[in-house]
Each structure stands twice: as structure tokens, then as C-alpha cells.
Amino acid sequence: xxxxxxxxxxxxxxxxxxxxxxxxxxxxxxxxxxxxxxxxxxxxxxxxxxxxxxxxxxxxxxxxxxxxxxxxxxxxxxxxxxxxxxxxxxxxxxxxxxxxxxxxxxxxxxxxxxxxxxxxxxxxxxxxxxxxxxxxxxxxxxxxxxxxxxxxxxxxxxxxxxxxxxxxxxxxxxxxxxxxxxxxxxxxxxxxxxxxxxxxxxxxxxxxxxxxxxxxxxxxxxxxxxxxxxxxxxxxxxxxxxxxxxxxxxxxxxxxxxxxxx
Numbered sequence: 001x002x003x004x005x006x007x008x009x010x011x012x013x014x015x016x017x018x019x020x021x022x023x024x025x026x027x028x029x030x031x032x033x034x035x036x037x038x039x040x041x042x043x044x045x046x047x048x049x050x051x052x053x054x055x056x057x058x059x060x061x062x063x064x065x066x067x068x069x070x071x072x073x074x075x076x077x078x079x080x081x082x083x084x085x086x087x088x089x090x091x092x093x094x095x096x097x098x099x100x101x102x103x104x105x106x107x108x109x110x111x112x113x114x115x116x117x118x119x120x121x122x123x124x125x126x127x128x129x130x131x132x133x134x135x136x137x138x139x140x141x142x143x144x145x146x147x148x149x150x151x152x153x154x155x156x157x158x159x160x161x162x163x164x165x166x167x168x169x170x171x172x173x174x175x176x177x178x179x180x181x182x183x184x185x186x187x188x189x190x191x192x193x194x195x196x197x198x199x200x201x202x203x204x205x206x207x208x209x210x211x212x213x214x215x216x217x218x219x220x221x222x223x224x225x226x227x228x229x230x231x232x233x234x235x236x237x238x239x240x241x242x243x244x245x246x247x248x249x250x251x252x253x254x255x256x257x258x259x260x261x262x
Contacts, residue, residue, distance in 0.1 A: 018049060019080065021035055044253065064087070067148065069095050074151070076100060089119070096142040096143065097142070119142065123138050134173075150182045151173050152184045158209055159206075160210070161210065181260070185220055185257055188212065191214075192252075221257055233247055
């Protein structure tokens with residue numbers, strides 16, 4: 001049909017592999033095959049994805065409870081349980097969300113889900129081009145850049161290579177938002193040889209997936225006020241229940257942090 005997004009069902013997609021890991025159905029056989037290979041000898045992949053999704057919900061809630069009413073969710077992936085707009089609108093029904101992802105299937109499925117919600121939309125664009133996103137007509141339609149914005153980079157910066165300068169991109173988005181805005185990041189962490197083996201698999205199967213050190217992840221927040229508890233494993237970031245003293249491999253594969261622009 002004219003206007004339908006061009007979706008390549010023969011090539012794995014980061015968004016669709018993540019959807020499969022979360023138990024979703026918006027994926028193809030090629031995505032499930034990649035997920036199966038990632039799981040070989042590393043069954044923690046499924047648990048890791050679900051832990052990260054739960055952390056997203058906590059992050060949105062923390063920002064919303066701090067008074068943020070508009071969110072730019074970059075590299076958002078496919079809709080799943082407890083999406084950004086679902087959590088934010090639970091705190092305030094007037095909260096507005098722009099989801100951004102370069103995968104056209106995200107647009108196809110996201111817009112169907114959001115058809116009855118005029119406070120949320122999906123923009124198909126590459127986060128590596130901040131100017132095209134910030135200038136997209138759907139962004140200023142929902143985001144008032146004179147008011148605080150929640151800039152979200154959840155499980156996406158690790159899909160940028162070092163030579164793509166992820167910190168420059170973080171700063172480009174934060175430069176566009178006013179004081180009081182929040183930056184929320186979750187990121188693969190190279191905490192052990194297990195993580196190094198996982199990085200090798202991600203790079204071989206998907207071409208991306210950099211596991212960076214806690215210090216490298218913390219550097220993304222340079223120039224902003226890093227909020228408690230700093231950059232820590234997902235279960236230790238603003239937990240709803242006390243985390244275990246000893247974390248599993250899956251619980252340490254993502255680190256999380258949030259900062260505020262002063």
C-alpha cells in the first residue's frame with residue numbers, strides 16, 4: 001500500500017530482537033534466530049531485557065513525579081508493556097511523549113497503538129541526526145522546548161560505536177532543552193569477562209553492542225547534575241523493593257543513571 005513503511009523481514013533489527021526478548025510478537029524469524037544465538041550459553045539475555053524494561057518504567061515515573069510532563073524517547077524500540085506514555089500519563093494524563101526510532105516497523109505498530117492518543121506519537125528518524133529529529137514537525141507539536149523535557153536514551157547508546165561520538169549526540173539533545181530537563185540513560189556495562197563475551201556476540205550478530213565501563217557511562221552525564229544514586233546496576237537504581245546483596249549476571253549487564261540540567 002502507498003505510504004506503508006519499507007520493512008525488511010530478512011534482516012535482523014535491534015528493535016525487533018529486543019521485542020522478541022521481551023516476549024513480544026512484533027518480530028520475524030530472523031530476529032528470533034539472532035536472539036537464540038545470543039542466548040546460547042548466555043540465557044541471561046531474556047532476563048536482562050526485562051530488568052531493563054522495568055527500569056525504564058521507574059525512570060519515567062521518577063521524572064514525572066519531579067514535574068516533567070513531556071518526554072523525548074530516543075531509540076524507543078517497539079511498544080511493549082509499560083511504555084513511556086503509559087507510565088507518564090498515569091502520573092499526569094496530560095503528559096506528552098514523542099517516540100523516535102529509525103526502524104519503520106516501530107512507526108507501523110506504534111502509530112496503530114497510539115491512534116487514540118493525541119498526546120503521543122512516533123517519529124521515524126535516526127537519533128544520530130539530532131537536527132532532523134528536533135526539526136521534525138511532530139516534535140514541536142508535542143514538545144514545548146521552553147519547558148523541561150525528559151530526554152531518554154534507554155538501551156540505545158551502546159548501539160553507537162565510539163567513532164560516532166555518543167557524548168556529542170547526548171549534548172546536542174540536552175542543548176535543545178531548558179534547565180530542569182532530565183537525562184535518563186541505561187547502557188550495557190563491561191563489568192566482567194562475561195560482558196566481554198556478550199559484546200563479541202552482539203557485534204558479530206547485529207554489528208552493534210558496545211559494553212562500556214561504569215566510568216565511560218558516567219561520562220555521558222558530564223555537564224549535568226548527576227542524581228542519586230549515580231550510575232549503578234539497574235536493580236540498584238531507585239528500586240521499588242530492596243535489591244539483593246549479590247546481583248546476578250543479568251542484573252549487572254545494564255547500568256543506569258539520571259541527571260538534571262541546571
